[in-house]
Amino acid sequence: MKEIMAIIRGQKVNETLEALYEIGVVSVTVHSVNGRGRQGGSIMENIDPEMPKDIEYVSKIYTSPTPSSMAGSSALTKPIFWMPKNLLDFVVSDVPVKKVVDTIMKVNSTGKHGDGKIFVLPIRDALRIRTGETGEKAII
Amino acid sequence: MKLIRAIIRPEKEQDVVLALEGADFPSITKAHVFGRGKQKGLQVGPVHYDMLAKVLLFMVVEDSDLEKVMAVISDSAKTGFIGDGKVFVSDVEEAYTVRTGETGL
Numbered sequence: 001m002k003e004i005m006a007i008i009r010g011q012k013v014n015e016t017l018e019a020l021y022e023i024g025v026v027s028v029t030v031h032s033v034n035g036r037g038r039q040g041g042s043i044m045e046n047i048d049p050e051m052p053k054d055i056e057y058v059s060k061i062y063t064s065p066t067p068s069s070m071a072g073s074s075a076l077t078k079p080i081f082w083m084p085k086n087l088l089d090f091v092v093s094d095v096p097v098k099k100v101v102d103t104i105m106k107v108n109s110t111g112k113h114g115d116g117k118i119f120v121l122p123i124r125d126a127l128r129i130r131t132g133e134t135g136e137k138a139i140i
Numbered sequence: 141m142k143l144i145r146a147i148i149r150p151e152k153e154q155d156v157v158l159a160l161e162g163a164d165f166p167s168i169t170k171a172h173v174f175g176r177g178k179q180k181g182l183q184v185g186p187v188h189y190d191m192l193a194k195v196l197l198f199m200v201v202e203d204s205d206l207e208k209v210m211a212v213i214s215d216s217a218k219t220g221f222i223g224d225g226k227v228f229v230s231d232v233e234e235a236y237t238v239r240t241g242e243t244g245l
Contacts (some may be wrong), residue, residue, distance in 0.1 A: 002233070005143075005198075005240075007169055008238070031171055032171075033169050033170060033171040033198075034169070034170050034171070035167075035168060035170065035198075036166060036167065036168055036169075037166070037167045038166060038167055039166075040161060040166035047202055058176070069240035084171065085169065087169065087171075087198075097234075101234075101236055104238065105236065105241055108238045109238055109239060109241075110239070111239060113239065114238065114239075115237070115238035115239040116219050116238045117144065117200075117235060117236065117237060118234075118235065118236040118238065119141075119200055119232050119234070119235050119239065120232065120233045120234040121143060121230060121231060121232050121233065122233060
């Protein structure tokens with residue numbers, strides 16, 4: 001039994017769930033979380049092209065304030081500190097982990113930063129509350 | 141690799157995140173949760189709070205960095221009063237980056 005935690009973009013959740021359903025993963029828990037990766041948040045260059053990439057210039061006073069120059073005046077190092085993401089959390093036993101990981105990657109790859117991460121954790125035991133079944137039976 | 145789940149005070153969230161960023165661990169996922177601990181909530185006069193607001197931080201780090209990260213979290217999240225939170229550590233077997241398909245952090 002393995003637990004798979006996948007942190008993905010919000011707009012890809014339904015597509016991912018459909019793809020997982022096709023390969024036999026039907027039970028998934030979705031959390032709405034905020035997160036940041038190796039880039040340490042994001043700057044608003046897509047929203048506001050005037051935003052300089054260099055952090056040093058963020059606190060400068062602009063003659064014509066833009067939304068991101070206002071945001072940059074805070075103590076935070078990057079204007080967008082937390083990115084909204086969704087966390088899919090599920091346990092698999094009969095479906096191979098490799099297949100699940102490949103499916104999630106195929107659906108979610110856009111080639112840009114922020115596609116997310118997938119973590120695979122070992123699970124020692126599971127219990128279905130309704131019947132009291134434990135182990136593999138509780139998951140299938 | 142280890143998965144760290146830290147339940148901390150919401151007002152300490154920024155302190156912890158900036159301390160971790162300063163220690164070169166910028167990758168964090170957070171969720172706002174409600175929970176209670178050994179004290180079964182909080183009693184303030186006649187009012188009993190069953191569930192208290194907390195922030196849950198998820199981080200995956202290399203085994204060698206675990207002690208350093210734990211020290212940073214416990215230093216920056218500590219107030220000395222009941223309700224500072226808990227940190228749980230579990231094993232992670234594999235990690236993948238979706239964009240590139242690479243394994244590892």
